[in-house]
Amino acid sequence: MRIAIDAMGGDNAPFEIVKGVDIAANELKNLDVLLIGDKAKIKDCYKQLNKDIPSNITILHTDIEVTMEDDPMIVMKEKNNSSMALGLNELKQGNVDAFVSAGSTGALHVASTLIVRKIKGVRRSAIAAILPFETPVLLLDSGANPVVTEDILNQWAVVGSAYVNKMFGVEKPRVGLLNNGTEEHKGTPVAQEAYKLLKENPEINFVGNIESKEIPNCPCDVLVTDGFTGNISLKLIEGMAKYMGSKLKTMYKANCLTKIAYLLMKKQVKDFRKSFDTSEYGGAPLLGLNKPVIKAHGSSKAADIRGAIKQAIRYSESNIIEKVSQALQK
Amino acid sequence: MRIAIDAMGGDNAPFEIVKGVDIAANELKNLDVLLIGDKAKIKDCYKQLNKDIPSNITILHTDIEVTMEDDPMIVMKEKNNSSMALGLNELKQGNVDAFVSAGSTGALHVASTLIVRKIKGVRRSAIAAILPFETPVLLLDSGANPVVTEDILNQWAVVGSAYVNKMFGVEKPRVGLLNNGTEEHKGTPVAQEAYKLLKENPEINFVGNIESKEIPNCPCDVLVTDGFTGNISLKLIEGMAKYMGSKLKTMYKANCLTKIAYLLMKKQVKDFRKSFDTSEYGGAPLLGLNKPVIKAHGSSKAADIRGAIKQAIRYSESNIIEKVSQALQK
Incomplete structure (x- = not known):
């Protein structure tokens, strides 16, 4: 199981994101995490945690982040190398099984719809709290x-x-x-x-x-x-x-x-x-998409990120998307 | 100050309505209440209270009540002799200064708009909680x-x-x-x-x-x-x-x-x-109407009715309607 995480999204990024990822990565040994964000900052977080980066965490570097003030469409244009855009592209290409972000809800919704795409027949994807x-x-x-x-x-x-x-x-x-x-x-x-x-x-x-x-x-x-x-x-x-x-x-x-x-x-x-x-649920799934995307709360702490990752894993392991697809064909 | 009260509206009518009216009528000596509803039932309520009806309460008899299941338009047609319709007509004709009802919100809103009418220029009246x-x-x-x-x-x-x-x-x-x-x-x-x-x-x-x-x-x-x-x-x-x-x-x-x-x-x-x-506020005014109408909560107890009556008095004594009318002319 390979999950991509936006290390730059949310009010407490990157520290709480990194901390949450670290907890999950230590707990779940068959989990691989692709942590997307500023490599130097992520390393600093690990210094603060007094730890080495575990072997099941890989960093994909970018110093571009989507802010709360950004227009949602920015992910598709100027910021198509942001942590959010890179994560969604990794998901689209099948390099990871799910993507978690605590970044801008509007941007994540728009970019998910345009990059990951909706299940055939679904008219609109929804954020399900x-x-x-x-x-x-x-x-x-x-x-x-x-x-x-x-x-x-x-x-x-x-x-x-x-x-x-x-x-x-x-x-x-x-x-x-x-x-x-x-x-x-x-x-x-x-x-x-x-x-x-x-x-x-x-x-x-x-x-x-x-x-x-x-x-x-x-x-x-x-x-x-x-x-x-x-x-x-x-x-x-x-x-x-x-x-x-x-x-x-x-x-x-x-x-x-x-x-x-x-x-x-x-x-x-x-x-x-x-x-x-x-924090047990950790986030809201974006439902109606072809692949699992979880929106973690903007004010997420480490426990929420851990919860969101666990939710992403279960979502990815289930056959929900297939089931929805079949139901909609009827 | 003369206030009309719908004795038949709400989940706890008529007893809690009558009890609330009685408290207000005893507290406020320059208040006249027109209590509209089934005369026999109202008298029964006073028996239960072990009291005589005070001289500042007059009963206007009707045994027709608007229920929660009734279509709001019914007040204007089959039930134009209901406690709600009679109260609104008394208000329209200037026999009372305000009307209080804990009956159906939809019916009260529709009937108030059609009987009491809106302030000139107001497009819709609103219930203001x-x-x-x-x-x-x-x-x-x-x-x-x-x-x-x-x-x-x-x-x-x-x-x-x-x-x-x-x-x-x-x-x-x-x-x-x-x-x-x-x-x-x-x-x-x-x-x-x-x-x-x-x-x-x-x-x-x-x-x-x-x-x-x-x-x-x-x-x-x-x-x-x-x-x-x-x-x-x-x-x-x-x-x-x-x-x-x-x-x-x-x-x-x-x-x-x-x-x-x-x-x-x-x-x-x-x-x-x-x-x-x-209960201190007692109810929600219907704003935008030519005269004061107060919607008391459907589950009103005596304290709420007392609060609604006090609110109706203050509303009636104020020049809110005149002030709104002037502001809208601008």
Whole structure:
């Protein structure tokens, strides 16, 4: 198994990326990593880690990085030698089995679509975030396509179901449509038309419209929506979790008694925080593409990168892409 | 001050409505309430409360109620003698100064627009939810209009600013546009065009695109968006708060030590829960209408109804509608 990693993408690159790669490379002996980025900087990271570069890590040098400010199309033009473009090209040429990047979502989405290409018949690829509740809820699209059609949502239901089935072992993944009410006639015209298509789709297990207040209770395994609503929902979940966490902190710091209370339930508070930790999943797959691409969170730490690599390996080992391809032929 | 209340609307009608009205009517001596609903049932509620109906409450009898299943247009046709329709007609005819209902949002929105009518020049009326963070954030539209145009969003910025200014005393309300990124080019075509209009609007204090993860930190006083995204955001905030609350409960019940911890910080836990209590605001104003209509939450309890009545009074006493009308003439 050979995975390419963008060493230059994300807020904590290259150090946290390199550290995460190192953890994964030590853990998984039959893993080969192609680490793409500035060779000198990567070596510096290893110095900081007080380690030698393990033999299963190869460095592909480039000092060109795609920034958050760059127009997504830049990867195809001026920055076609950036770490992101090189990684996607390695993937396209079959030199690696999957690619992981914590860089710009927009750029990764555009460049993946143009370089790696979509599965035949797929109209749009989606970024599928994994929501951190009791059971994972796959939210797609979570930001790449602000405007969609009902056909696109219907395809994503198939693609998402295949992913959840193979990755999390869910037999018949429940598919929900994110909407502003449970009734069939609710929502925008696109949501209304999507409901009709999803209801009639024999390839999926459609459970109807899902109201956002139910999301934390995991009412479905796959939740389809446009990338505008999906992105706003994803970030609102993140924002609320963070807000609640900081409120909790303030509560415990209020006085001597609350500080004692904290000591009495330190473990539970830690578990509470951990329940919103997404590092186990490590990233969001770009679904609908011909090959596995994982978008790691922009603020990824080493644990997230390790998680994203493990997800990339499992994705690559599964036959999800083949399964989607077959389902769409029907 | 004379306020009409729909005694039949909402999950806890008529008892919680009557109880809330009774609290408000006893608190505010110069308030007259027109309570619209089934006279016998209202009298039963007072029996349950072990009280006589105070002299500042008058009952307007009807046993017809609008249900959640009814098509919104029904208020105008078969159910034009329902508690909702009668209340709106009393408001239209000037017999009362404001109307409060916890009934169907869709029906109240449609019937208000058709009976009470919009302010001249307003293209769509919006339901403006008040988000329960450190400082109130007025979210409009929160569910009435799934599809909007940039002009509508721009008008809502003006209407919402006038409301926040008069109701919460905010000098220059900060207006934000809910979007999937902070950059100007982000979002749907409608959001992109709305950004341009909002930026150039001299009547408002536009602070740019707002990412949903920032909402709990109150980055603006007025947050404009379409009713689809707004409704999903509102319900997600509710759902996350409820989920976190129940997680907290489980944490404290884990073992003897955590139960002691709970006792040590009971007050803080109570305050934490209370910080998500929306009963002080009591309801969402329907903005853009010629007269004050307040939509109380469907699950309203007495405290919410009391809050909604107080909000209706302040709304009616303010010159918000006049101010909006003047701003739109410009």
